[in-house]
Amino acid sequence: VQLVESGGGLVQPGGSLRLSCAVSGFTFFSSYDMTWHRQAPGKERELVARITSSGSATNYAASVKGRFTISRDNAKNTVYLQMNSLKPEDTAVYYCRLALGYWGQGTQVTVSS
16 A cells, blocks of 8 residues: 655745645555644644545644645545645645555645745
């Protein structure tokens, strides 16, 4: 099983980024919840957003609610994180996770002017 994140980068405060996480080597992607997490320097990894297997339900950390949107395309074995109104405190390495415990390698998001 391989999870590959992409879409990170440097963005100014107030800007947007869309992260993608492509899952390969796993037949039952559509049967499992997916989550996005992030880890800032010197801090513990935290849960950012969760989406159920069908995509019918989502939930978010209080710090990103109303600004971030998690979605998935089960036909493409991919989960997304749309991040709007980015703040410097959103700077972190972002990871996706398959509910069975598989992690991606992470993608850096830096919010700075």
